[in-house]
Amino acid sequence: MKHKWAMAIDMDRCTGCGACVVACVAENNTPTAGEEEAGKGRLMQWLRVSRFWKKEGEETRAIFVPTPCMHCEKAPCEIVCPVYATYHDEDDHLNAMVYNRCIGTRYCANNCPYSVRVFNWWPAKWEKPLDEQLNPDLSVRSRGVMEKCTYCIQRIRRGKETAIKEGRKIRDGEVMPACAQTCPPGAIIFGDLLDPESEISRTVKDTRLFKLMEHLGTEPSTVYLKKQKGPGR
Amino acid sequence: MSGEGRMVVIGLFDSVEGAAAGARSLLALPLPADRVTTISSVALPDGAVVHDPRPIRFPWIVVLFWFVGAVFGAGLTLYSYLVYPMITAGKPIATVPPTIIVTYEMAMLGALLSTLVAAFVSIGLARIRRKKVYDPRIHDGRIAVCAAVEPGDQARRAADALMERGGTSIRTEEGEL
Amino acid sequence: MNERNHLARQGEGKLYEELSRSNLVTTKAWYRAAGILFAVTAGAAGVFFYMMATGIGVTGLSRPVMWGTMIILFVFWIGLSHSGTLISAILRITRAGWRAPVLRGAEAMTVFALMVGGLFPLMHLGRNWRFYYMIPYPNDRLLWPNFRSPLLWDMVAIGTYLTGSILFLYFGMIPDLAVARDFSTGWRKKLYTILAAGFRGTHSEWRRYHVASTLFAVLIIPVAVSVHSIVSWDFAMAMVPGWHSTIFAPYFVAGAIYSGIAGVITVMAFLRRVFRLENFLTERHFDNLGKLLLTMTLVWGYFYFAEFLTTWYSRLPEDWALISSYGGHFLPLFILMLTCNFLIPLPALCLSKVRRSVPAILAVSLVVNVGMLAERALIVVPSLARRNDPSIWLNYFPTWVEISFIVGSITLFSLLYVIFAKLFPVMAISDIKEHLFRTTDRAVGGAVVPSVAEEDEGEGK
Numbered sequence: 001m002k003h004k005w006a007m008a009i010d011m012d013r014c015t016g017c018g019a020c021v022v023a024c025v026a027e028n029n030t031p032t033a034g035e036e037e038a039g040k041g042r043l044m045q046w047l048r049v050s051r052f053w054k055k056e057g058e059e060t061r062a063i064f065v066p067t068p069c070m071h072c073e074k075a076p077c078e079i080v081c082p083v084y085a086t087y088h089d090e091d092d093h094l095n096a097m098v099y100n101r102c103i104g105t106r107y108c109a110n111n112c113p114y115s116v117r118v119f120n121w122w123p124a125k126w127e128k129p130l131d132e133q134l135n136p137d138l139s140v141r142s143r144g145v146m147e148k149c150t151y152c153i154q155r156i157r158r159g160k161e162t163a164i165k166e167g168r169k170i171r172d173g174e175v176m177p178a179c180a181q182t183c184p185p186g187a188i189i190f191g192d193l194l195d196p197e198s199e200i201s202r203t204v205k206d207t208r209l210f211k212l213m214e215h216l217g218t219e220p221s222t223v224y225l226k227k228q229k230g231p232g233r
Numbered sequence: 234m235s236g237e238g239r240m241v242v243i244g245l246f247d248s249v250e251g252a253a254a255g256a257r258s259l260l261a262l263p264l265p266a267d268r269v270t271t272i273s274s275v276a277l278p279d280g281a282v283v284h285d286p287r288p289i290r291f292p293w294i295v296v297l298f299w300f301v302g303a304v305f306g307a308g309l310t311l312y313s314y315l316v317y318p319m320i321t322a323g324k325p326i327a328t329v330p331p332t333i334i335v336t337y338e339m340a341m342l343g344a345l346l347s348t349l350v351a352a353f354v355s356i357g358l359a360r361i362r363r364k365k366v367y368d369p370r371i372h373d374g375r376i377a378v379c380a381a382v383e384p385g386d387q388a389r390r391a392a393d394a395l396m397e398r399g400g401t402s403i404r405t406e407e408g409e410l
Numbered sequence: 411m412n413e414r415n416h417l418a419r420q421g422e423g424k425l426y427e428e429l430s431r432s433n434l435v436t437t438k439a440w441y442r443a444a445g446i447l448f449a450v451t452a453g454a455a456g457v458f459f460y461m462m463a464t465g466i467g468v469t470g471l472s473r474p475v476m477w478g479t480m481i482i483l484f485v486f487w488i489g490l491s492h493s494g495t496l497i498s499a500i501l502r503i504t505r506a507g508w509r510a511p512v513l514r515g516a517e518a519m520t521v522f523a524l525m526v527g528g529l530f531p532l533m534h535l536g537r538n539w540r541f542y543y544m545i546p547y548p549n550d551r552l553l554w555p556n557f558r559s560p561l562l563w564d565m566v567a568i569g570t571y572l573t574g575s576i577l578f579l580y581f582g583m584i585p586d587l588a589v590a591r592d593f594s595t596g597w598r599k600k601l602y603t604i605l606a607a608g609f610r611g612t613h614s615e616w617r618r619y620h621v622a623s624t625l626f627a628v629l630i631i632p633v634a635v636s637v638h639s640i641v642s643w644d645f646a647m648a649m650v651p652g653w654h655s656t657i658f659a660p661y662f663v664a665g666a667i668y669s670g671i672a673g674v675i676t677v678m679a680f681l682r683r684v685f686r687l688e689n690f691l692t693e694r695h696f697d698n699l700g701k702l703l704l705t706m707t708l709v710w711g712y713f714y715f716a717e718f719l720t721t722w723y724s725r726l727p728e729d730w731a732l733i734s735s736y737g738g739h740f741l742p743l744f745i746l747m748l749t750c751n752f753l754i755p756l757p758a759l760c761l762s763k764v765r766r767s768v769p770a771i772l773a774v775s776l777v778v779n780v781g782m783l784a785e786r787a788l789i790v791v792p793s794l795a796r797r798n799d800p801s802i803w804l805n806y807f808p809t810w811v812e813i814s815f816i817v818g819s820i821t822l823f824s825l826l827y828v829i830f831a832k833l834f835p836v837m838a839i840s841d842i843k844e845h846l847f848r849t850t851d852r853a854v855g856g857a858v859v860p861s862v863a864e865e866d867e868g869e870g871k
Binding site: 270271272273274275276277278279282283285287289291292295306309310313314316317319321324328331332334335337338339341342344345346348349351352353355356357358359360361365367369371372410 | 426546554555556557558562563566567569570573574577580581584585589592593607608609610611612613614615616617618619620621622625626629630632633636640840843844847865
Binding site: 073074075076077078079081084086087088090219 | 317319320321322323324
């Protein structure tokens with residue numbers, strides 16, 4: 001069964017609350033870096049809410065851009081990996097990452113124009129009761145490998161398996177990454193583009209649609225909907 | 234170079250001119266050109282003392298191994314496309330530029346390695362089976378003129394010829410040129 | 411008999427003694443120098459194992475700046491390695507009359523700089539104990555390297571260049587090993603006997619030897635050019651502002667030759683001082699190398715300006731953010747590079763007084779190498795620190811771990827060189843002898859000038 005998973009982020013709805021980041025950290029066993037390491041640019045979060053400041057008349061407004069992995073169709077990170085640790089999953093159109101193969105050249109991180117790949121600078125640690133909250137569906141990555149947003153591939157896999165067992169197609173909204181599930185204003189829309197009835201298929205027809213750094217030709221699967229202007233905004 | 238049962242006559246000369254005269258008188262014995270040679274600590278121009286009649290062909294081996302290396306390089310990349318047909322960055326599995334680069338580097342590696350081996354074989358280095366004639370006094374600036382001769386009369390006449398032209402420490406010994 | 415064509419212009423034994431002073435006696439000073447170098451190198455190796463045991467987090471690297479000092483050192487040392495073999499091969503092919511005393515030292519510099527440079531891409535891996543994942547061999551990990559990655563090209567190219575340089579160095583040394591074999595005793599004699607492989611110096615041996623060394627020289631030049639092109643393609647193939655540029659390959663090659671010539675001059679100056687080779691490495695050699703260095707200063711300046719100009723005119727926002735950082739956070743580095751690579755060497759090398767004074771030209775070449783290190787840093791770091799997404803911009807500064815790698819790489823290179831100089835003839839004795847043999851002093855009016863006899867035809871004819 002082929003799918004083309006995609007995500008749309010509605011900038012009009014995003015409040016920059018950061019709940020998606022927390023959900024992602026909890027779902028994907030992402031280690032916390034701590035204040036000092038975060039200052040050194042060692043945050044391990046797969047999804048960051050980039051903040052840009054824009055002056056509008058007297059006031060300065062923040063623009064929030066939640067940036068997960070774009071799962072590019074033509075991902076620059078894939079081709080530079082010497083050991084195929086990152087490659088294109090053709091069944092799900094995902095930019096896959098194999099931790100066991102990775103040797104940590106960090107070339108993929110350099111070649112990612114969105115800088116969404118993170119590196120395990122230290123061995124991951126969870127202090128005593130916290131290790132109980134680790135998600136058993138996926139591994140804890142070892143030191144020295146790259147990792148990045150997978151569109152919660154463990155949920156995609158589970159959804160596919162359930163659908164096969166029940167002999168049906170995956171229903172729209174059945175598979176949902178942690179960030180989309182958590183987003184309070186519902187700014188993150190996720191689904192299968194090969195299903196013409198899905199919400200995401202309708203969303204990508206919106207005229208507000210834009211892609212980050214589209215001129216680079218990476219053909220990202222994560223797309224954005226522009227902020228609306230006008231009364232009431 | 235010398236056949237079975239040949240001896241080598243060897244004489245030392247102080248100067249290039251003296252050595253040239255010695256070599257000329259050996260050739261006048263007569264001895265064929267491929268049986269007279271010099272041992273010197275610097276390369277002498279061809280024809281200064283003796284002439285090397287054998288053509289040098291081993292560069293062709295290097296050319297051959299350049300192609301062997303190229304085939305290996307191209308084969309390595311093409312094989313890896315076959316065993317691991319993984320899509321990356323939406324690019325074709327068998328891509329031209331990487332194939333060219335790896336092919337080129339492997340071709341050069343093949344040529345470089347074969348240069349060493351072919352040169353060793355052609356020069357006759359690292360052959361340890363037979364004793365070769367030598368005189369370390371060449372490093373004092375002498376030139377050793379030597380020739381492969383039949384034992385007996387020819388050997389005696391060769392030694393005399395070298396003596397006549399001012400050669401010193403003339404001796405005849407068994408060995409290879 | 412004509413006196414001037416004597417092979418022995420001076421006692422050859424004495425010549426050998428003078429040229430390979432380093433091989434003859436092992437002084438206390440050598441042990442002291444080698445001991446200190448070994449201790450510092452071992453310390454740096456210890457730091458590396460500490461990094462291996464704790465994590466790459468001990469470096470100053472961060473999310474945008476994933477490549478830092480170790481990659482800078484990689485590019486720097488590979489660049490330095492560039493000129494030795496290249497100069498030696500070009501001088502051999504063009505039969506430059508002054509080449510002989512420079513050859514060996516330059517070739518050895520290439521080999522050791524390559525060995526040092528080749529370590530860094532392996533050291534910098536996140537899981538450096540898994541470096542063999544990049545080697546294509548049948549295995550049951552279901553793993554085969556991706557030849558589309560520039561890192562694989564790097565591995566192939568550096569492997570070829572290192573092998574080629576070692577062969578070139580060794581092959582060029584065979585007649586000298588034969589000399590050393592005849593003059594030495596004890597274990598050295600055994601070593602040299604094996605390595606000289608029975609080279610005697612018969613007429614046919616010499617002829618084939620010359621053909622083969624010309625062949626080596628011809629083959630090694632395109633390899634040398636390709637290696638640094640490929641190192642540049644590690645960067646140029648990436649979609650990073652400032653890296654993604656077609657000028658990178660020739661620019662890197664020019665920069666590599668530039669730093670390499672400075673490296674050759676540095677090595678020559680040390681060899682001359684330590685082994686008292688004033689009779690062989692004369693002012694003339696430094697003058698000629700200085701002229702080469704001057705040429706490369708101009709070439710480097712030209713490339714840098716050409717690259718800057720295109721960015722300045724297009725002012726693409728990503729590129730412009732990078733160029734602006736040269737005037738901002740990276741200004742000290744930029745000034746250091748510009749001063750050391752252009753503003754000091756250009757006028758200094760124009761003066762023959764500077765070129766002909768060994769301490770002065772040594773100072774200039776050290777300055778150039780400092781500048782080139784800064785240049786490598788400016789290539790690697792700012793492009794990453796000012797990525798496409800401004801929200802993650804971050805500056806980079808090396809930690810004590812990386813600084814100890816800088817020191818360790820210099821001492822490791824020196825240590826390898828010191829050991830080499832102790833074991834092997836560090837001067838190309840046979841080439842020097844041949845040059846002396848072919849040289850005669852000729853009176854031209856009131857002046858006496860050296861003139862060299864050369865055969866017109868190629869050596870293979």
